[in-house]
Structure formats: structure tokens, C-alpha cells
Amino acid sequence: MIEGNIEQKLVEALQPIRYHVLASEIYHLFNTGIYDQLIESEHSVSSLATALNLDERKLYGFLKYLANEGIVEFIDQIVRPTQKCQQISEFRGWYTLMIGGYAKTYLQVGETLKLGSEWLERDGKQVGVGSCEMSKFDAIPLVRSLMSNIPKDCQYFLDIGCGEGLFMIDFCRAFPDLQAWGIEPDKDAYLAAVEAVQQAGLEDRIVMTNASALELLESPFETEPDFLVVSFVLQEILGQEGEEGVIKFLTGILERFPELYIIVIEVEDRIDQKKIMSHNMALAYYNAYYLLHYVTNQRLEKQEFWEQIFEKCQLEVKAKDFVDQNVDSTELTFCYLLHRK
Ligand SMILES: C[S@@+](CC[C@H](N)C(=O)[O-])C[C@H]1O[C@@H](n2cnc3c(N)ncnc32)[C@H](O)[C@@H]1O
Numbered sequence: 001m002i003e004g005n006i007e008q009k010l011v012e013a014l015q016p017i018r019y020h021v022l023a024s025e026i027y028h029l030f031n032t033g034i035y036d037q038l039i040e041s042e043h044s045v046s047s048l049a050t051a052l053n054l055d056e057r058k059l060y061g062f063l064k065y066l067a068n069e070g071i072v073e074f075i076d077q078i079v080r081p082t083q084k085c086q087q088i089s090e091f092r093g094w095y096t097l098m099i100g101g102y103a104k105t106y107l108q109v110g111e112t113l114k115l116g117s118e119w120l121e122r123d124g125k126q127v128g129v130g131s132c133e134m135s136k137f138d139a140i141p142l143v144r145s146l147m148s149n150i151p152k153d154c155q156y157f158l159d160i161g162c163g164e165g166l167f168m169i170d171f172c173r174a175f176p177d178l179q180a181w182g183i184e185p186d187k188d189a190y191l192a193a194v195e196a197v198q199q200a201g202l203e204d205r206i207v208m209t210n211a212s213a214l215e216l217l218e219s220p221f222e223t224e225p226d227f228l229v230v231s232f233v234l235q236e237i238l239g240q241e242g243e244e245g246v247i248k249f250l251t252g253i254l255e256r257f258p259e260l261y262i263i264v265i266e267v268e269d270r271i272d273q274k275k276i277m278s279h280n281m282a283l284a285y286y287n288a289y290y291l292l293h294y295v296t297n298q299r300l301e302k303q304e305f306w307e308q309i310f311e312k313c314q315l316e317v318k319a320k321d322f323v324d325q326n327v328d329s330t331e332l333t334f335c336y337l338l339h340r341k
Pocket of ligand 1: 161
């Protein structure tokens, strides 16, 4: 029997359950459009239910739950997101990816540990969308920084595994002469990208194709690309097709476009290194991120592994960078600019 104050120990033991539910409900707050509606105009529970066609009683319980966790507040029947919630909203991409994309996956980890079990599935659309939402903090600044090392004018680029396409939209807005071709094999993520490109009014500069990286090699090209981006995607090809698949893709694209610059972004697997895994950012994000790569068909690797692959493909590392220290000081996410030797 447990000795001493049982309630205190029980409350401590229940904290992971509290945060498990809280993360899911914060995801729903964003994903249902409730947050955006509350930011846009003043609402009572009843007017919010009408505006979004929601069940008023269920919505009442949902919002009261969030109020008790300090995520929304009620003042004179009006419900508003708290400042804490508005701050979290800046980082909603992490909720889209980890909860929208992988919450169901995490619930099946027990099953997949069995010998001979299949890889677990995920929600491909939410993975693509979430990763894109996160990219304004990691991938976009990284690629912008490495692009400045390309010694020519860039007018056309390929984004392989482009998810929701935010990356191409951001670049085409920033560089008015730039055009892009986005390749995305997940049907729902591809459709989300088509819609995002249309909403941005960039259909005349961004073309989308529903295909994988290796399928792209079979496609006809109308224009020669100046550079290609594979952002958190080589890990996917490595899981699906093995090392040969990654080499086939890189050498295949270089055979067609020998002067192509290639920008690779990856995350290094250091799940076994105690010191880095005690870093607050590693515990808040990378530990769970690593776990999902062990149970889905994706494979993270160390930097040396990727450098050996580049060597085998006759690719030279022209520049290398890490995510801004102010965002993530672990140096676990890195980026290479590559060109044929
Ligand atoms: C983690 S998301 C990254 C999305 C985006 N590149 C970014 O940086 O935000 C990985 C993307 O790669 C796509 N993908 C998976 N397998 C692929 C393959 N064989 N070829 C190209 N893309 C692939 C997925 O559908 C998903 O959209």
C-alpha cells in the first residue's frame, strides 16, 4: 500500500493524462476554426455555435474545459482566447503535426511492438500541413540562408514532398521572378497544396503534381530547375526505398540536371545520447518525434550517414547550417547545400 499523502502522489501520477488530453483539445481548438473565429470577432458560446454550426452544449463543455486550463476566458458570457493561448497559436504547426498527424499513431505503439507487425499509419495531410506551418521557424529561414550561397540567379525550383506548399508560396512571394514545381505523393496533402496555391493567387507560378520523388524521375521537364529542396523528405525515401532508393533519386536527378543545386533538410537521430536528450527542446519535441520514426516507415540518420550518401552520389557539401539558435539550440535539425563535384 502507498504510504503518506496518497492524493498528492495520485495528482502527480495523473499529470501525463492531463497533458495528453490538453494537447488534443488545443489541437481541436485550432483545427475546428474556433480559435480563428474567436480572434476575428466577439462571441458567446451560443453565437459561436451558430457561426460554426456546432452543437452548443458540447461546445459549452469544451470551452469550459479550456477555461479551467487557462486557454480561454469567460468575461460577461463572452469567450476569448487568453494571452497564453495566443502565444501557443504561433506554434500551432507542432499541434497539427504531432497531434493531427500522429496522435492515433502513438495510441497504436503497443500493437506495433509485436514481432512481425506492420509499420503504423499516420494522417498524411496533417503531417504535410503541420510541417509546413512549422517551416516558418525552421526550414524557410534555413533555405533562405543557404540559397544566398548559390552563385547564380534562381528562377525555377523543385520542392519534393512539398506538403501543403507553404514553402513555395513563401519563396514565390519573396522573389517575384521565381517559379516552382511542387511534388507531393499524399493525395490529401497534394489537394491542400493546390488549394493553398490558388488562395495565394500563385497558380500561374506554382505547378503541383501528385507523385513521389522516384516517380518524378519519369516525368517530362519543360524547364531546367536551378535548385531542388528536399525538406524532411530524404528520411521518408530512406524508409520506403532504402539507401538504394535515395541514391537512385539523387543520381537520377543529377543525370538530368548536372548543374542543379540541392538543398537537404534533415533531423539527426540522437535518441541514445543522454546529454542532448535532457535538453528542454529535446524533451518537449524531439523525443516524441524520434519515437514516431521508429514505428512508422521513415528513417532518421546521423549527419555522417547523409554525408557518406552524398559522397557516393558525387555531391559536394557547399554549405551547411542549423536552425536559428534562438528557435532551437539543439542543432538536431540541419541543412546542406549540395552541388555535383
Ligand atoms: C515531414 S513532411 C515535410 C513537408 C515539407 N517538405 C516541409 O518541409 O514542411 C514530409 C513530406 O514528404 C512526403 N513524402 C513521403 N514520401 C515521399 C516520397 N517518396 N517522395 C516525395 N515525397 C514524399 C510526405 O507526403 C510529406 O508531405
